[in-house]
Amino acid sequence: MASMASTTSTSAVPPPAGKREGDISDSFASLSGLNSTPLPDHYRQLKLFLVADRDEATFVASWQRLLAELRTENEIIARLGPDVIPSIRYSHLDEDITTHKEDLHKRGVAIVRSVIPETEARAYKDMVEAYVARNKDKTRGFPPENPQVYELYWSAAQLAARGHPNLVDTQKKLMGLWHADPLAPIDLAQPTTYADRLRIRLPGDARFALGPHQDGGSVERWEPQGYGLGKVYDPVFAGKWEDYDAWDAGHRATAVCDLHSGLGACSVFRAFQGWMSISHVGPRQGTLLVYPLAKLATVYTLMRPFFKPVKPAAVADKNFLDADNWVFTGGAAMTSDLQGATPGHGQEFPDGPEGSLHPHLELARTMVHVPQVKPGDYVVWHCDGIHAVDKVHNGTSDSSVLYIPVCPLTEVNARYLVRQREAFLTGLPGPDFPGGPGESAHDERPTSDAVQGDTQRRGMGLEPFEAGLDASSGAKGITALANSILGFEGK
Template sequence: MASNLLPRLRPARQLLERLSRTPRQTVRPAATAAVQKKEGDISDAFASLSGMQFEPLEPRFKNIKARLVAGHEQAVQQSWNRLLASLREEIPIITELGSKVIPQIDFNDIDNASPEFRAEHKKRGVAVIRNVIPQEEALAMKDELREYIKANPHTKAFPADNPQVFELYWSPAQVKARAHPNLIKAQRFLMEFWHSNDPNALISSSHPTMYADRLRMRLPGDAKFALGPHVDGGSCERWEEGGYGRGKVYDSIWQGKWEEYDPWESSTRLPVMSDMYSGVGACMSETGPYEGTLLVNPLLNRATAYFLLRPFFSPKRPYPDPTAEMYDDSFLAPENWELDLSNSWLHGASPGHGQELRAALHPHLSLPSSMVHMPRVNPGDYVSWHCDTIHAVDSIHAGKSDSSVMYIPACPLTVSNAEFLERQREAFLNGTPCPDFGGGIGESNHVGRPGIEEIKIVDPEDGMRAFGLLEWDSSESGLSAAQREVMDRANKILGFYD
């Protein structure tokens, strides 16, 4: 299992069945029909998988860049120099430690996580929680997946000639995993690493909401699903005033104070628009390095600051070799790089696609050495990475068995997440794809697609709430005023209150 912290059919106009637990559990349908995104697969989400080339963007991005650093040009240059010096210190440490740099904890220990684990997790932005779901149970889910795919051979997948990433969102295994009480507890543990500088921010990290992502069953020898270093959650939007600028998420970086950027502060992300261009955007196998597994860049705040600042700087002397994977110290030296606001480049970003990184575009990250494999993971382990973390998959699956993963992000309860959950709940009932992904009929005609009762069997309370099928209890003890308010608002959005 994996986590990432944070279409045109006529939807059925129906009331959900009245559930049996309280008299206020009738759910209204969505007030308006949301337009589906175009039908597609994972290749549509990334420029490199779609065969596109990275190039300068439209001229308005030149003006966006200039506005972001206006009045702070000298501070940004100095900040860039400090950042490059810090990367020179940190990357050799990452290279030496490799997979050992990834903090790990057993599920049974999360109630008493050590200060060392907590500190490393906040610094690295990645972690492995072992044994979240018992191995036998996880392997049974994998068998269910195979049977579901076998029973529905018309399922869309990428690549079409040798399916690896399936456009499945509502298979029995995925539904069971998302509603599993252990997984919800693990998500709650991970989300509570976040904090808010605004005590009135309408967010509750103690109440996970479900997000329906795809699944991967990558076969030995595959080289087509070669998804290089990238970051989820949009690309151009990170620089745009109407995207991440709405919450001023990265303002300290634009002001020349990258060290003050706090990747775990949540209130600034609430107003963010991470999908301005309608882009389509857990472990079930024993998988180790070079076996089609995940690679991450465990330099969370430094790497984020770098790929955000990179479009503002150009080398004084040309690239010695644009195809090289690593560059010499003289080329990378701060004195060879100067602030340059004369172009519209947003290196690795393109509207409607994810943010991608390349050695030539982001030379100071030394990606071939700073991207490290996750340690060997087993069925039922939960791998998590921060929503700003650079991650990738092995270019070639050199293992001997499949590398199977269910992507199960951890999402807190917010007003916007409740609004999305209402739309996603309707997609679940109709069997259409998660609204964030490609549209089409999805699994609406799939044999064996589960419904409400299957979720209720797994977890009749937290699991049902995570799916938007049961109201949140804003009267529970220990809640802040902001938590109570966001729970009440979510209940109204989801149709539990008039």
């Protein structure tokens, strides 16, 4: 089996992206202090293009059906709260995924319990803290005066968690919730590693107050050269949102979700975002909140810029959300507004001068906390899922997680893996993230020898991928292409 040593490079590897230094706040307009300004006229023209030659009555009727569905589903979420989130046991992974499949598809979020033994997962936090202590003056974080989210990607704890056999097994099973045409260039049975940050949020923190948002770009969801390349959302813009399949991975394999090179803007296809808990944490203790309607959240986000209220909230009062109070803004009335979208940043769902920019989601009462978790529990959510963190950590102990998403093998992901592999070998931040020296001079930074096992080394791009015997033609094709991209062709 061909492999790569810790000092090996390849001529196929481009130089590091060279992004400026920064931290997690740079990924979001709200955290970075960016003032809200109207989008360029290009986006008005883009909106006109998206609904050109569409039947307006069909589009409006689609919107009205969506609002009716949201009203019903929001009531259910508000009533159930955290109980709406499916909980799966790692010890019964296949059985529980099958049992909860309908809920998983609808909610787009889950807790997988006890993926890593509790003592082992808690030890990861001790390892991280020791690593930070040894490299205190070299480690960046947000906020800089009292870090809660560290610009760390290559600590021994992160490598161990990402490559843990139980976690890799869980990722493979979760990818089975997605589907793709057999000819689509994607392998949902082979996870790739995406090196992300970690959080150790301390009691009382109110700086890391990240409101409701979607990752994976913002304006890219409307742009033809973004998600439009994969025709991901075409049914929504055709006025047939019910036909949109939020779990079709084939279309997403060719989409581009970062057209503007944002700091921390993810450029790969993450089937799920996720984190591994390395502490005990519950609601209002600095944890995650989600809007548990994966499909409807995305559909509403996409359609909202084409409608405006007849009467503002202050005037319409209790009738503000009624379909009759919302009209289509086409033709000369079209604006460049894409509420909450800022190029180079994540899609946010903030309040504006007249209230929520996405009022029908009723996020004030539908963003629900993830239930109590312990070290070793793995929380995942759909890549389009709206999520947030507690504005204030009101707990008495740290809220600590390792961010670890679920990424299938695609061409985009393989090309990223080449650059990420070089970053790993040199100790620099991953290509999507803020630049600078990273951990290149950190004491006791692990080498590639710390990545053990064939599956784990493949995920890091250190050994060739191998498609299963029953893999589709598309999966076999992308495996061959990925190995060529990674420099393993003919090995």
